[in-house]
Amino acid sequence: MNVSIYLASSSPRRSELLNQIGVLFDRVKAAIEEKPETGESAQDYVLRLALQKAQAGFKNSDKERPVLGADTIIVIDQKILEKPRDKKHAREMLQLLSGRVHQVFTAVALVQGVYTKSTLVKTEVSFKKLSEQDISDYWRSGEPVGKAAGYAIQGIAGKFINNISGSYSGVVGLPLFETAELIREFMEEVNH
Numbered sequence: 442m443n444v445s446i447y448l449a450s451s452s453p454r455r456s457e458l459l460n461q462i463g464v465l466f467d468r469v470k471a472a473i474e475e476k477p478e479t480g481e482s483a484q485d486y487v488l489r490l491a492l493q494k495a496q497a498g499f500k501n502s503d504k505e506r507p508v509l510g511a512d513t514i515i516v517i518d519q520k521i522l523e524k525p526r527d528k529k530h531a532r533e534m535l536q537l538l539s540g541r542v543h544q545v546f547t548a549v550a551l552v553q554g555v556y557t558k559s560t561l562v563k564t565e566v567s568f569k570k571l572s573e574q575d576i577s578d579y580w581r582s583g584e585p586v587g588k589a590a591g592y593a594i595q596g597i598a599g600k601f602i603n604n605i606s607g608s609y610s611g612v613v614g615l616p617l618f619e620t621a622e623l624i625r626e627f628m629e630e631v632n633h
């Protein structure tokens with residue numbers, strides 16, 4: 442893809458995924474508060490965060506290129522799971538996911554001045570039943586830190602996952618097909 446954008450993300454996975462589809466980018470900083478509002482649905486929440494990251498990134502940029510922001514959350518039993526605060530929190534989340542199917546939502550937003558466009562991708566992920574040993578060994582690997590719901594499908598947790606339906610790259614943090622489409626449509630609109 443022959444476009445150049447800014448990426449409002451500190452996630453190394455998102456950089457790698459954008460590289461994978463040939464989008465040229467520089468990173469910009471975007472610090473926002475991540476907290477659901479009362480009554481806000483999971484879908485609205487994840488879309489709002491992606492958009493706020495892109496908007497914050499745009500403010501910090503030279504405003505010459507579109508800025509991409511993204512956010513990933515996990516939903517199970519109407520609960521939103523984000524990055525673990527500590528070992529106890531990670532253990533609680535993994536116990537909740539054990540032996541069940543959950544939803545992963547990744548939202549991607551593009552912003553350039555008055556132009557904004559976003560997309561939401563849902564993936565269903567099924568976990569095998571996890572033993573206490575699985576969970577404590579997994580925490581000790583260090584992998585849960587910094588990952589939504591405390592797991593990484595692209596890492597050791599791949600061995601816990603017996604089925605997925607949707608976008609693998611979306612679970613890792615940036616859905617490749619939908620992101621490429623979003624960038625293409627955004628460029629068309631801006632250059633019209």
Ligand SMILES: Cc1cn([C@H]2C[C@H](O)[C@@H](COP(=O)(O)OP(=O)(O)OP(=O)(O)O)O2)c(=O)[nH]c1=O
Nearest residue numbers: 450451452512513588589592593594612613614
């Ligand atoms: C579920 C899952 C999440 N993740 C990662 C993707 C995201 O980086 C992270 C979810 O946190 P996010 O808040 O979406 O993103 P981030 O804080 O890491 O990065 P930034 O806001 O700067 O863009 O979890 C995986 O790497 N593998 C997985 O299987």
